[in-house]
Amino acid sequence: MKRVVPLGKALDEAIFGSKAVGLGQAIRNGLPVPPGVALSGSIVEAVAAGERAAIKEAAKWVGPLGGPLAVRSSAADEDGASASFAGQHLTLLNVPSVEQLSSALSEIWWSANSDSAITYRQKVGLFTRPSVGVVVQALLDPDSAGVMFTRNPVTGADERVIEASWGLGEAVVAGIVIPDHYRIDRSGQVLERKPGYKKIAVRSVANGGTVEEKLSPELVERLCLNDDQLGELNRLAGRCEQIYGSARDVEWAIAGGTLYLLQCRAITKGG
């Protein structure tokens, strides 16, 4: 059994986790996903245990991606319809190169085996041994990024809800800024566009990790998406629903004028 595969060949959730398989499905359907590889739960655990052969094998696959890297957890039972491990399982957004991969994988393995993750598992009735796969992708340097719900997660209305900010989507996901808020109907008609209050952008830094960069005053309340980009996001929402089904929670980024899909999962109870 292969322990590492190109992301587009990740087929089995029990081996590579739901995030990897979801992105693999997106690639196979022609959606714009940054290049990457999927590491199985077994190789991640072996790397965390310091097994040299596993470290070498992971590095061989990840090396061609260059750097910096986005290293994201992809647990087998992560982000199911009834449980979301967001905030429990780690994502490391700017691992500078393959040399730092082992410690990144070890950190992610431990995040799935941390006290807080185990407490959450007990709470949602998933007190089983975690198997945490990992998705490694080339890190984007986005102009803007955020989340999109293909159906309104609050009202249930059949419309897209988009939250966006400058730089990496971490600013939106982690609630660091008040993001721009958009609602679009299925035809692409913009129903609402409300500027946020975006004093900072999360950016990657050369030696690894991210920083919160203070934005110039004119960007704080300026909308970061134009109508063309909203149209593209609406089309992406439609494609995601065709492939995965309705009511999806999508993470996206726009870098160098290209829209990328970073993650697509079912909207959970917590939204």
Added chain:
Amino acid sequence: MRGAPIKLLQRVPLFTDLNKRELQQIARLFKARRFAEGQTVVQEGSGGAAFFVIESGEATVVIGGKKRTILKPGDYFGEIALIDEGKRMATITASSELVCYGLTYWDFRPVVQANGVVGWKLLQRMAKMLRESRED
């Protein structure tokens, strides 16, 4: 080499009566984990995921807001919440750069179940803690 160094585990009272082959089997299951100075290693009241042996550095043990002891290389902690699947009984904080080897619940339990001597050592430690708690 995979897992914890045998020499470290030989210093841990829990494992002193195991032979080298048994130690090697257990050592393979451990994984290294680093904590920065000031980082909380385990939090009182939280669920417990792993049992740890300290390789280097020190950690402070606080129970109910009261500082109890300092843990040093060769000391171990975190086993109680794994035994009864209950809450952590202490907050343990790295008081320097701390390197531990951890064994998760899913590996710890079979080790104890398969090794009577490890189980007996744990019982002795529990009995000692019970006596100490009555003397407080």
